[in-house]
Amino acid sequence: MRCIAVLFLSFFLVDSIYSQNFSRKDSLRGNLTSLRTCYDVVFYDLFLNIDENSRSLVGSSNSIHFQAKENFNKIQIDLAQNMQINKIEFLNEDLIFERDFDAVYIYFPKQIKKNEFHKIKVYYEGQPKIAKNPPWDGGFSWKQDKNNNPWISVSCQGTGASTWWPCKDHQSDEPDSMQITGVVRSSLQFISNGNLRNQKEYFSEVLSSNVIESCWFVSYPINSYNVTLYIGDYIHFSDIYLKNKDTLMLDYFVLKNNLIKAKNHFKQVKPMLRCFENYFGKYPYWNDGYALVEAPYLGMEHQSAIAYGNNYLAGYRGNISYIDSLKFDFIILHETGHEWWGNSxxxxxxxxxxxxxxxxxxxxxxxxxxxxxxxxxxxxxxxxxxxxxxxxxxxxxxxxxxxxxxxxxxxxxxxxxxxxxxxxxxxxxxxxxxxxxxxxxxxxxxxxxxxxxxxxxxxxxxxxxxxxxxxHRQIPTFDYKLQKHGAHYTLLYKWKAIDGFNMPIKINYGTKNKILFPTSLWQELDLGFFDIETFNVRDDLFFIRVNKM
Known part of the structure; x- marks a missing residue:
């Protein structure tokens, strides 16, 4: 239910230099109509039966707990068209619903009053979208590890959480907390966000197999695309990160063959967390812990359960030129940074x-x-x-x-x-x-x-x-001329940028440093006598184009 504050400044109009055709489906997903703003999600209780043989979710459900922000008798939730809704329950009654692309309109038998708390339970199943190029073109990844064990995960940023579970699929509304329960065949493990609350084993008629049911709980707000799952033949090890006599649990779930290399490779986590906490404050999900989970794709910033798939290499898939020839793991660093920027x-x-x-x-x-x-x-x-x-x-x-x-x-x-x-x-x-x-x-x-x-x-x-x-797609251009007058030089300079752009910039010449305040009009500065080879516009400090005229 995280706080939503909407403040649009008039200058935030996107350039018309590019265009794209948008459909009703895009508007239904992206637009906050009254059918979405009339209620505030406070808790999700997601229950999943995952059948790796049919690559499907069967006999699954999500209970959506909400508070009414206005009086209403109709709301919108979201679930991909290819996923089947079996029924939607409210106060032990089946509700009428209709579908419009990925939008699901739900009709209540009575008016829901402002400030009332209620829940609906959506029963659903189906074969969720398969990821073509995860995590960028997301969906489910149904893979196998080197020992031919099932290895499954999901990534859905941009694609949308509604590709695999029913929710209000909009970043503006997050539950205060969430429970994710997964049922998988007993040879596998189910890992999700937050902390593991309990596990139990039994025979499932739905999966026609002995199963393990694992219940995970997220105690903080979480955006819908960060909700995730990992299924595989995992082994777990842990560590602790100490800060001011407080302890953060570090949990690592890796494929069994990678245990030794993971224990060595993940040593970089603690110094990274110290740096980030120095700049950004306390790790935001302290009570839920920090986790890296080996995934069958490159990586994703899943809250408190970060997807890791960089093969225990430095750089980006082993390419250290991507990180200026340093030796750290880019995926661990970048995806962890999202715990502050994107998740919190x-x-x-x-x-x-x-x-x-x-x-x-x-x-x-x-x-x-x-x-x-x-x-x-x-x-x-x-x-x-x-x-x-x-x-x-x-x-x-x-x-x-x-x-x-x-x-x-x-x-x-x-x-x-x-x-x-x-x-x-x-x-x-x-x-x-x-x-x-x-x-x-x-x-x-x-x-x-x-x-x-x-x-x-x-x-x-x-x-x-x-x-x-x-x-604007173009960065500002610093135009300048150096004119010689006897033994002295004069600098002429201006910005080529949008109207009113007046960013200061630094230059070096001789042994001197100077801050300039260019505008769109030519200005002139007497630099005196100096070695012209020492003149330098500090484009290492400012992201600009430099144009010597």
């Missing part, structure tokens, strides 16, 4: 996913500074430039379940690095970053709220700064 702080609309991915990718930068020092950080963040495409705006289109460019990762990080140097006071910068993490913890927000918060705390009007980097 979640945007209402995926159009604002730059908050998740930009801040999380910048978390990598701060980790490098923490572990390797400032100079290596500077090298690392500039290495991210090679991933930027400048193909379309970072902000997507609101109310259509449409996110912006993948530049939200590296370009978002470089934007924040640039902002650090605009502020030009590291003490203030690090305080600002930590305060954002703490003040918006466990909240659903709009990107505009983050921007307004930064404006307020810095007492700077950064409206045009964010508009340039988020709403």
């Amino acid at each position: 702080i979640t945007t209402n609309d995926i159009a604002d996913m730059w908050v998740h991915e930009g801040f999380c990718t910048y978390a990598e930068v701060l980790y490098v500074e923490c572990m390797y020092g400032y100079d290596k950080m500077l090298s690392y963040v500039n290495n991210q430039k090679k991933h930027v495409k400048n193909d379309r705006p970072i902000i997507g289109k609101y109310n259509l379940n449409f996110k912006g460019s993948s530049d939200m990762y590296s370009k978002g990080s470089l934007m924040l690095h640039t902002l650090r140097n605009v502020i030009n006071n590291d003490s203030s910068w690090f305080k600002l970053i930590k305060n954002i993490s703490i003040d918006f913890r466990d909240k659903n927000i709009d990107g505009s709220e983050i921007i307004q918060y930064i404006n307020d705390r810095t007492e700077l009007d950064l409206t045009k700064f964010f508009e340039q980097y988020l709403n």
